Amino acid sequence: MSIPNTNRRNFLKQSAAAAGALAMAGGVPLLANEGEHAHPAVPMGKAEHCIMVWLGGGAAQIDTWDPKAKGDAKAKKAGAYYDAIDTAVPGLQVCEHLKRCAPLMERFNPVRTVNHHVIDEHAAATNFMHTGRDTSGTIVYPSIGSVVAHQRGAASDIAPAYMLIGYPNVTRGPGFFGSAAGYVYLTDTAQGPSGLARMPHISDSRAARRENVLEKLRSRYLTKAEEKKLVADYAEAGQAALRLSGPEFMKAFELENEPDALRNKYGGEFGQRCLLSRRLVERGVRFIEVSHNLNFVNGTGWDTHNEGQLNQHLLIQELDGAISTLVTDLEEKKLLDKTLIVISSEFGRPAQFDGGGGRGHHGGAFTVVLAGGGLQTGKAIGVTDHLAMKIEDRPVSVPDMFATIYQTLGINPYEELYAGDRPVPITDGGTPIAELFS
Secondary structure, eight states: OOOOHHHHHHHHHHHHHHHHHHHHHHOOOOOOSTTSOOOOOOOOOOOOEEEEEEOTTOOOGGGTTSOOSBOBTTTTBOSBSSOEEEOSSTTOEEEGGGTTTGGGGGGEEEEEEEEOSOOSOHHHHHHHHHHSSOOOSSOOOOOHHHHHHHHHOOSSTTSOSEEEESOOOGGGSOGGGOGGGOOEEESOTTTOSTTTSOOTTOOHHHHHHHHHHHHHHHHHHHTTOSOHHHHHHHHHHHHHHHHHTSHHHHGGGOGGGSOHHHHHHHOSHHHHHHHHHHHHHHHTOSEEEEEOOOTTTTSSTTOOOGGGGTTHHHHHHHHHHHHHHHHHHHHHTTOTTTEEEEEEOSOBOOSSOOTTSOOOOBOSSEEEEEEETTOOOSOOBOEEOTTSOSEEEOOEEHHHHHHHHHHHTTOOTTOEEEETTEEEESSSSOOOOGGGOO
């Protein structure tokens, strides 16, 4: 006998919720889908926020977090472009231009064996590293930020759940969740999100009168409109914007209130974005993506073909200063264990040099860095070969990485989401990296 779709959906939802509750309460294994074995028991994380730093263009793992023996670009000898240095963790080295992160490596987990197959085109790889899936002609998958926003919501009433500090893009979007799981974005830390601030001549009482009239119009229209959900979503977006325009949230963008010494330590615009992300965490934003592919200080950003390689160290140094300061700043404010930092990129780079002295694309093995979040930090995950191109031990798929992030944030990594009535696993078969939770 077939089960009606509505009953089946409720049954699946209730079963998944029950399994998740058992796992969080007693640490018992979460059950897989019917016909599969039980998933291994992994303690549920307790982090409340995530800051994802996006290195758009494709950062070279061999020149940053997974250094190997030096090569020679002019002689076309494959290898690292820079020397390696020791860190606070015995046996764990990083590039010489990460000298401020190196003493803090006990707070980090470089995951060196992330891999995927999408390397021909930046946009497709960016989408894969944001959604964990290939693009589909039948469904638009939500980004990891939107999944976190949908599952956890904002951590306060005055903040959005999801913010993007950088240019908007569909790969960061809510997909089948709809606008309720979308992001608020800004491109300039000095101004904050465009359109949220109330005009100076609009008083509180005048704003309240306007909202009262608008609410009456909304209610009247909703009784007649055919697309009720669309209208309701639009109304909710308007309500959210009003909440965000309040003085308490907008103060997050007053970076001038921070000590000059701290602002200088963070560095330029990218550093100020990282400082702002800490202030947004304090106000309850759940997921923040910070883009670092700005200003192109080396001429090409992280897309280091040809001459972009020559000044790549400027990018790495900028990243090093901002990330090391963010880690210590969060730690001093007792927020590091509550905040997972993720440093990600669309793919890595090969050890070989191209005709112009730069590097091509490589997805067979590259590094995603985790820090804080209450994880068992201070260890690298995975081992690559002498050129940081082939995995020798502990491969980590992109779905595994997503499952790890969800687990850290207290989200069941085996839950099923719904695109209408269609069940969609929260990851494409991912399993959390158990070593980070025990």
